[in-house]
Amino acid sequence: MSTPQPRANVAEIPPYVAGRPPTVRPGMTSYKLSSNENPYPPLPGVVEAVQAGVGAMNRYPDMGSTALYAALGESFGVPVDHLSVATGSVGLIYQLVQAFCDPGDEVVYAWRSFEAYPIAVTAAAATSVQVPVLADGRHDLDAMAAAVTDRTKIVLVCTPNNPTGPAVTQTELDAFLAKVPGHVLVVVDEAYVEFVRMDDAVDGIATYRRHDNVVLTRTFSKAYGLAGFRVGYAVAPAPIAGALRAVSLPFGVSTIAQAAAIASLERSAELFERVDELVAERARVVAGLREVGWDVPEPQGNFVWFGLGDRTAEFAAAADEAGIVVRPFAGEGARVSIGEDEANDRLISVAAAFR
Structure with a gap:
């Protein structure tokens, strides 16, 4: 049967x-x-914001995440239509591959890097192109640029790289972007951006503003200590952000997650x-x-x-x-x-x- x-x-x-x-x-x-995970407990005020949200658990979340988008836009100086929120930055990675890759399309990324990359790529029936990291754990951006073919739809740059630790510099990223065709989406995965302390650090917001094919993915899970609430956000040109919102899970970011993220931004x-x-x-x-x-x-x-x-x-x-x-x-x-x-x-x- x-x-x-x-x-x-x-x-x-x-x-x-x-x-x-x-x-x-x-x-x-x-x-x-x-x-x-962040070892610190929630900031004062965040727990209170969450508790207030619990009282509305019988209602659906604001599907448009209106207040959260407004808070993010104000915090980072970007238009709200350049934003998309999801269940952590990993949710955004899944959505990006779903929105931009047909079966068999290629996604280039360093390896070893974030463990969810091959899962997201395979789930979309796309093809992973893994480029080994250098001996010191850094991205080999020259090799990654050389790995781009006419089948490549996305390149993922994890900086700082999880799990090896190093981050790319702005000079390295600029040189890399100059080699990548404009129709290829470059995802700068900045889940740990708040911890970066180095010369010539990447300015993700300035980089996305200069390129029509760059998207930043970030999360409230690490520095903000909201891993249990699953909320992340992307910053991208309006057409890319719109595509992410189009494939997003309806009501995916809960009421309390939105409240916790807004309260955390207020206490930066x-x-x-x-x-x-x-x-x-x-x-x-x-x-x-x-x-x-x-x-x-x-x-x-x-x-x-x-x-x-x-x-x-x-x-x-x-x-x-x-x-x-x-x-x-x-x-x-x-x-x-x-x-x-x-x-x-x-x-x-x-x-x-x-x-």
């Missing part, structure tokens, strides 16, 4: 592997450093004080790791990368024994979030012993 069958590409979709929770160990506080000064503290802690962790002999790629997100190869699982097990859970990528390395001070101290100790 025949049964309904999904499209052939569905069977080829790789699973997304989320960072697992920490192992409970009696007498020891365990820490989750596997998902690049307090937020960035916390981001500065996390960046300072990142610098302390990197210095500690280098002091005990590790040469980690220059991190510009809220995480560090250990290129461990075949020893990845062994390192993850050692971290777990110490009460910290990391995100291993089998045969390649481990990504470790910057978390609470005690968790970071344990990471340095584990790394020192593992050498």
Whole structure:
């Protein structure tokens, strides 16, 4: 008897592997450093905004996200018709591939990079073109430009790159954009943009304003600490933003997510004080790791990368024994979030012993 069958590409979709929770160990506080979450609790005022939204849970969210669009437009100085919101920046990546790729079209991106890229591409029956990162974890933008063909519809530039950590410079991005044909969409995935502290850092807003084929994807999950509410936004020329809104899930961003995002934007000064503290802690962790002999790629997100190869699982097990859970990528390395001070101290100790 025949049964309904999904499209052939569905069977080829790789699973997304989320960072697992920490192992409970009696007498020891365990820490989750596997998902690049912000370790700080919500800002004062955000919880109150969410609680107010809960009282309207019997009503659908504002499908037009009117107040959120207005807040984003004011915060970043962009027209509201140049914006699109979704369930995190990952939701926007899915929508971009859905909106711009026909089956068989190519999407070029660095690898290893964000784990959701091949999932989104395969789900749309498009074709991934993975370009290896350089030895220091940076994008090989020259090789990525060379990989663009007449079948390429999208190029994804993850900066800072998740999971390896480095970010591209404005000079590098400008040179890359000069090589990419104007009909190819260039997605600058800036999920960790708030953590970047480097010379010649990318100015995403200025870049999108200069190019008709550039879209920025950002999220409230990381720096803003709203990972549980799933809200991100894209900044793009009006036709691209309109295409994203056209394929968006109706009522996808909940009432409380919209309220939390607006309240967070209103408290950006307090937020960035916390981001500065996390960046300072990142610098302390990197210095500690280098002091005990590790040469980690220059991190510009809220995480560090250990290129461990075949020893990845062994390192993850050692971290777990110490009460910290990391995100291993089998045969390649481990990504470790910057978390609470005690968790970071344990990471340095584990790394020192593992050498």
